[in-house]
Amino acid sequence: MKKIFLIAFICITLSFVVLTIGFGHDCNDKATKDSFVEFKNEQLNTKIKDGDIIFQTSISNQSKAIQLATHSKYSHMGIIYKNKGTFYVYEAIQPVKTTPLQEWIQRGKDDHYVIKRLKNVEKKLTPATLKKMKEIGELYKGKDYDLYFEWSDDKIYCSELVWKIYKEALGIEIGQLQKLSEFDTSHPIVQQKLKERYGNKIPSDEKVISPAAMFNSSKLITVEEYN
Numbered sequence: 001m002k003k004i005f006l007i008a009f010i011c012i013t014l015s016f017v018v019l020t021i022g023f024g025h026d027c028n029d030k031a032t033k034d035s036f037v038e039f040k041n042e043q044l045n046t047k048i049k050d051g052d053i054i055f056q057t058s059i060s061n062q063s064k065a066i067q068l069a070t071h072s073k074y075s076h077m078g079i080i081y082k083n084k085g086t087f088y089v090y091e092a093i094q095p096v097k098t099t100p101l102q103e104w105i106q107r108g109k110d111d112h113y114v115i116k117r118l119k120n121v122e123k124k125l126t127p128a129t130l131k132k133m134k135e136i137g138e139l140y141k142g143k144d145y146d147l148y149f150e151w152s153d154d155k156i157y158c159s160e161l162v163w164k165i166y167k168e169a170l171g172i173e174i175g176q177l178q179k180l181s182e183f184d185t186s187h188p189i190v191q192q193k194l195k196e197r198y199g200n201k202i203p204s205d206e207k208v209i210s211p212a213a214m215f216n217s218s219k220l221i222t223v224e225e226y227n
Contacts, residue, residue, distance in 0.1 A: 044101075045087065047224050051125045051133060052080040053116045053162060053174075054089060054101075055215050056108030062147075065193035069183040072212030077158050078104065079165060080115070081134065090137055092161040094145040105226075112227035116220040124170060133169040137161075148197055149180070151207040163209045174220065175213035180206045 057063065058076035066075040078091030080101065087101040105113050118124050139153075146155035156164075159175070166172050181204035185191060194202055214220075 044224065044226075048080055048087060048115055049117065049121065049125070050080070050082045050130050051118070051121070052223065053214070053220065054078055054080055054104070055114045055116070055211060056105070057110075057112060059107075059109050062193055065187075065190045066210070068187040069185060069190045070210045070212035071184060072210075072215060074114070074211045074215050076108065077162055077211045077214065079133070079137070079162055090161075092140070092143075092145055092156045092158045096140045096143045096145075096156060096161060110227050113225070114215070114222060115224040116215070117223045118172070118174075119219060119221055124172070129170055133165050136168045137165050140164075148203075149206065149208050150203075159209045159211045159214055163214065172219065175209055175215075175217045177207050177209055178213065180204055180208050183208070183210070 055074040055077045057067070057073050060076070063075040067073055076091075078089040078099075081088050081090055081098070083098075088098045089101055089104040090096075090098050091104065093099075099107075105111055140156055140161055143153075144155045146152075146157045146160070148155075149157055149160075151160070153164075163174060166174050180202065183190075185194060
């Protein structure tokens, strides 16, 4: 009988040790991950500047169509601004608003992002021009997202917001404007999305600025990329 109790005691003790070790590993893994994220955030904060432009692959239901039509994986973008020591992204979603930078990054596919900056930024993005950019941006704040990609200020989409802010504040056009008819509409996913939006009346001559056109602009340089 004593032998049975001894065996049971050993089994229970071993089980407790295994559980304790496993729990310890989970805690260590979480602490390591949290430390890594904090380290990455600190690194990022030392590299970015007010007025930088950030790109990501959106997971919205129209993202794949945009990627296929523009031959680029980047389907969403915004402008980075600093406020009271914290970085935010000014973006056109629904509606136009300011989003904390880390929240914005985590909303994209695989947390992947690329940050770009104007060449000779010190000469172009002065405190005065940054102030003007933010003032112009405020005029669009709260406006609805433009599902039809129209070149008006009534509603606005992500790349249009960034393009217009830079154009109106600095007189700089980042990326080449295109007509809707210039995009690749051959893929069924793109055709389906166009059908949903426009029916049989696709506005082929509508002016459009895409995230891809801005991403590929020679006026920008890459300052940071993750994943």
